Amino acid sequence: MQIFKSMLENLKKNKVVDKFLSNSYAVNISILLILTFSVLLYSHLTNLIRLNEVATRSFEVYFDGNYVGNIRDKESFEEVLGDFRDTLQEENHAEVAISNTVEYVSTHVEDSEISTHDEIVDNIASKIEYNILAYGIKVDGEILGELKTEEEAEGILEAIKEPFEMMMEDSEILSLDFAQDVEIVQCEVSKYEIDDAEKLLQYLQKGTTEEQIHVVEKGDNFWTISSQYNLTVDELISANPTVDSELIHPGDELSLIIPKPYIGVRTVELATYEEKIPYETEYEKVSWLYNDEYSVKKSGEYGIKEVDAKIIRENGIKIETEVIEEEIISEPVTKIVYNGTIEPPPRKGTGTFINPLPSGYVTSRYGARWGGFHYGVDIANSIGTPIKATDGGKVIYAGWFGDYGYMVQIDHGGGYTSVYGHCSKFYVEVGDMVYQGQKIAAVGNTGYSTGPHVHFEIRKYGVKKDPGLYIPVLY
Numbered sequence: 001m002q003i004f005k006s007m008l009e010n011l012k013k014n015k016v017v018d019k020f021l022s023n024s025y026a027v028n029i030s031i032l033l034i035l036t037f038s039v040l041l042y043s044h045l046t047n048l049i050r051l052n053e054v055a056t057r058s059f060e061v062y063f064d065g066n067y068v069g070n071i072r073d074k075e076s077f078e079e080v081l082g083d084f085r086d087t088l089q090e091e092n093h094a095e096v097a098i099s100n101t102v103e104y105v106s107t108h109v110e111d112s113e114i115s116t117h118d119e120i121v122d123n124i125a126s127k128i129e130y131n132i133l134a135y136g137i138k139v140d141g142e143i144l145g146e147l148k149t150e151e152e153a154e155g156i157l158e159a160i161k162e163p164f165e166m167m168m169e170d171s172e173i174l175s176l177d178f179a180q181d182v183e184i185v186q187c188e189v190s191k192y193e194i195d196d197a198e199k200l201l202q203y204l205q206k207g208t209t210e211e212q213i214h215v216v217e218k219g220d221n222f223w224t225i226s227s228q229y230n231l232t233v234d235e236l237i238s239a240n241p242t243v244d245s246e247l248i249h250p251g252d253e254l255s256l257i258i259p260k261p262y263i264g265v266r267t268v269e270l271a272t273y274e275e276k277i278p279y280e281t282e283y284e285k286v287s288w289l290y291n292d293e294y295s296v297k298k299s300g301e302y303g304i305k306e307v308d309a310k311i312i313r314e315n316g317i318k319i320e321t322e323v324i325e326e327e328i329i330s331e332p333v334t335k336i337v338y339n340g341t342i343e344p345p346p347r348k349g350t351g352t353f354i355n356p357l358p359s360g361y362v363t364s365r366y367g368a369r370w371g372g373f374h375y376g377v378d379i380a381n382s383i384g385t386p387i388k389a390t391d392g393g394k395v396i397y398a399g400w401f402g403d404y405g406y407m408v409q410i411d412h413g414g415g416y417t418s419v420y421g422h423c424s425k426f427y428v429e430v431g432d433m434v435y436q437g438q439k440i441a442a443v444g445n446t447g448y449s450t451g452p453h454v455h456f457e458i459r460k461y462g463v464k465k466d467p468g469l470y471i472p473v474l475y
Contacts, residue, residue, distance in 0.1 A: 069115030289340025300335025405447025
């Protein structure tokens with residue numbers, strides 16, 4: 001405005017102008033023109049200033065608090081980060097998230113001060129930090145493992161279900177679900193926290209990554225293997241859910257780790273099956289048996305019923321059965337058993353001995369045999385035939401004894417003991433007191449044996465004697 005005042009003063013000094021200005025109308029017109037010119041000039045200058053402010057707008061970029069350059073717009077820096085992200089995802093075969101903090105501070109700089117794309121890349125390349133956008137398997141609210149892709153996580157959950165789907169392929173499955181609350185969630189983790197899919201599957205199925213293997217050998221079965229490792233047969237079966245326990249071959253590998261799975265599978269199936277109906281047992285008293293002896297007069301027979309039921313299992317183990325309908329196919333037949341009334345003799349040695357298998361026949365006597373010496377008498381009969389105590393006394397052994405197979409030994413007192421080898425079944429236990437003629441075992445073919453028989457010995461102070469000297473009827 002000072003400029004305009006000065007111009008006005010100069011114009012007044014001019015005579016022509018002064019004459020013009022002496023006219024009040026002319027003065028008003030002049031002032032209007034000057035004001036209009038001033039407004040137009042001011043507007044032009046303001047626009048120039050505003051255009052310059054817009055043109056120089058920029059941002060200082062700080063990466064984890066470190067200055068890395070000037071940019072005109074945030075999108076240009078996001079493009080640089082996007083390029084880095086694409087490269088990292090290609091290298092890791094997984095989605096990644098850059099974890100550095102980015103701060104933009106508004107400023108104004110000329111074009112010459114704007115950082116180039118390559119300058120930005122160079123400034124942040126060594127500073128890039130990132131995490132994997134993994135897919136976690138969450139069980140009852142807790143993430144138990146992280147994988148690179150959602151497909152891997154889904155594959156593990158399907159693999160957990162698969163053995164039970166195979167086990168029940170012949171059943172009518174109503175539902176097959178996880179026993180826990182299981183979901184797949186996306187989570188951000190270090191690349192070092194990503195799990196190996198196979199190890200994570202084993203961990204979720206068994207509760208451990210430990211492995212212990214038994215390689216099946218000739219003669220192995222689930223019973224012998226479980227006994228060898230102090231397991232129950234059911235525990236060995238649960239450790240190998242995809243293996244048929246009745247059909248194993250030499251070379252097969254069996255897991256010995258009893259599973260305690262983090263993820264269980266709960267199945268509900270409709271099943272139709274036959275079930276035995278137990279029979280009742282009736283007793284008839286007879287005067288020709290001791291009162292602790294029994295003899296079957298008529299065998300019992302189980303009845304049969306057809307059952308329609310809903311069966312609920314967890315990890316293949318039945319936990320509940322809901323019977324829907326039953327139909328009896330055959331009624332059970334009552335078993336009738338004779339029971340004696342005679343008081344048994346004293347459970348101690350009498351000093352005399354009787355034939356332990358009177359219904360049998362002698363196949364090998366005491367004495368020289370096959371280039372060696374036979375220290376007993378072999379009495380043959382069919383497997384299961386009752387073996388009786390040669391005299392009363394106390395059972396001092398009942399179990400496996402090398403070549404004798406399953407063996408019973410009785411102490412009769414007075415230095416005498418008797419031995420019964422190759423048995424198939426025991427009716428007494430160590431510590432039992434027995435009487436002469438009591439059923440103690442059954443004929444078998446266990447141990448080193450060429451056929452069903454009992455190997456019978458009488459010993460005096462541990463020395464094996466000829467049984468024929470004590471029981472002449474044997475010979």
